Amino acid sequence: MKDNLAIIALESFQEQGIKINSTLCKWRESENYLIPCKCPRFSSGEAKGMISESVRDKDLYIMVDVCNNSLRYKMDGEMNRMSPDDHYQDLKRIIVACNGNAARITVVMPFMYEGRQHRKVTRESLDCAIMLKELEFLGVNRVVTFDAHDPRIANVVPLIGLENVSPALQFTQGFLTEYEDIQIDKDHLMFIAPDEGATERVVFLASVYGVNIGMFYKRRDYSNIVDGTNPIIAHDFCGGDLNGMDAIVVDDMIASGGSIIDVCKQIKSRGARRVFIFSTFGLFSSGFEKLDKAYEEGLFDRIFTTNLVYQKKELLEKEYYCSINMNRYIAAIIDNLNKNESMQALVKPEKRIKEMIASYLKQ
Template identity: 80%
Template sequence: MSDRQLGIIALESYADRAKRINQILCGWRKEENFLIEAQCPRFASGEAKGVIGQSVRDKDIYILVDVCNNSLKYKMDGELNRMSPDDHYQDLKRVIAACNGKAERITVVMPFLYESRQHRKTGRESLDCAVMLKELEFLGVDNIVTFDAHDPRMQNVLPLNGIENISPALQFTQAFLTEYEDIQIDSDHLMFIAPDEGATERVVFFASIFGVNLGMFYKRRDYANIVDGTNPIIAHDFCGGSLEGMDAVIVDDMIASGGSIIDVCKQIKERGARRIFVFSTFGLFSGGFAKLDRAYEEGLFDRIFTTNLVYQKPELLEKEYYCSVSMNHYIAAIIDTLNKSKSMQNLTKPADRMKETINAYMRK
């Protein structure tokens, strides 16, 4: 085991999940506590500062933040403001600054990579994710742990620093095969589908491990107009074999408004699919649940699986069609592995464990 003394700092956005991760690590290591108290109190003007409750000198520090947690509010000029991703990111920088360069090593665990949707330039516009990564490098961050980055090429921004881009494919596989006992894993009964060309790599990985075929939708967009920050989708064109009588699994990195997923589900259903499941690492559901509720009632999909890597609205957890996939043990394992300076290969691409899970399921 490494001699590095472990310390975990959880911003308010990740406080509840961090307590569970701490409990898991304490159980594994027979320790009492790794959590270090930290706060970002605010002045009446809305300005803030980072405060750490105990020494971090010579410790291996892991800072956990959920930039998508929009349930938190703060007062400014007597009014309540909801915290945005920008607010969470600023608080992260404040806590890093409060460490005063005394920590031996700092790792930021940011499941949803801040501004990762703005991953490339298409005109006179900012490249916020790249700027964020360079800022963290300047602040002395040694490693960044994220999950299912929208564009893995963002790692190229910091070629000499560690960026671990973790796939939750194992947890989706385990949850899926636990929830359903009648899945026939072969090319005649199961297909993995990419809702757009950007999700192809994820789907290829799942399909190759499961040993089944894949399909892909191509998004045709209206590049002449911008609505809510993006070019609206005109249509989804499908590339793949017959879906008649098959179970289809759509794999994507996030569900935002849900409109794109619903359109894909509708087209898959029209092609004769038996059941439709959705795997999405981040369930943002920024457009509410009305459209998804209606789509479920119409039989357009059977189940949505998303992780607890980002804040989950209480209303979501009550949905009949929703299945939450916990990543707490995996994050604990990642922190434990990095702290002991062991290889991350089995955690970043868990192909062997997925195959073991599938083989055990098929032997039942």
């Protein structure tokens, strides 16, 4: 059978794309699957998508990081930083540049574009749904994302595949590798959701680990909007006794870090021994000053986030930070999909996590 795999990594995901391609080539004893692309811009700021090779009859995987704010382009003689909107437009340009000739197109978008704008509360746009409908119109057959803010957004496009992958296995690997003294039982460990939206993630992990959960409820001021959202008035805790326990706070993203710090402060005030943070996407959009101060005050012990989005160099140098590498897992996902094999074990890796915990407890 002819190997019809092809990969395009936009500039925002190029570094990871090269490593993912290298892994796949090693597994399959091939030379290269990566097709170069570029999106040159005119002085007005307009752009076009270009690919350097034919993708006719290829099973094509296009990878993009819409959160990579390290890239810039020149417009009217000045440098502009690329926003999620710019990255999404470039993705569409590359899809269109394929001229409809690929046998199948899968978009690998780890952070789902406009994923936080997934539902209507008042007279407002529904950006994530529009994005998915646009990709469907452009001929995309499948979207692979990680830890979607609300997995129910898949209902918008029931006729194309939307794989929402959990990075729980990699967090477990990183956590148990870094710490050799974790007691995994109901008396010493608890998973905590910082808000009601994170409950599903926490329930999954707590079930696999065999421990209890706690949850914070965000009380918001719905009469005001600050920076696009209703400000949080307070975090109220629902859960058991935390005295002397290790607590793991699990969320899909850290943006400014304000909410997660408040949650950690409350957990420590309830007598928790150590506080760890698992967050799929570390955006750190307000810098690190608040987090540095919180760490110095002993409010948390370690932050684990993935390399699925751009990581600032300053972040990688932080004593309290641990990066979770997802390149090999993305390669495994592409390999599985290309071979038309089941994705269940990769999307929800419950069995492998249990095996890892069992091995850890025997040590």
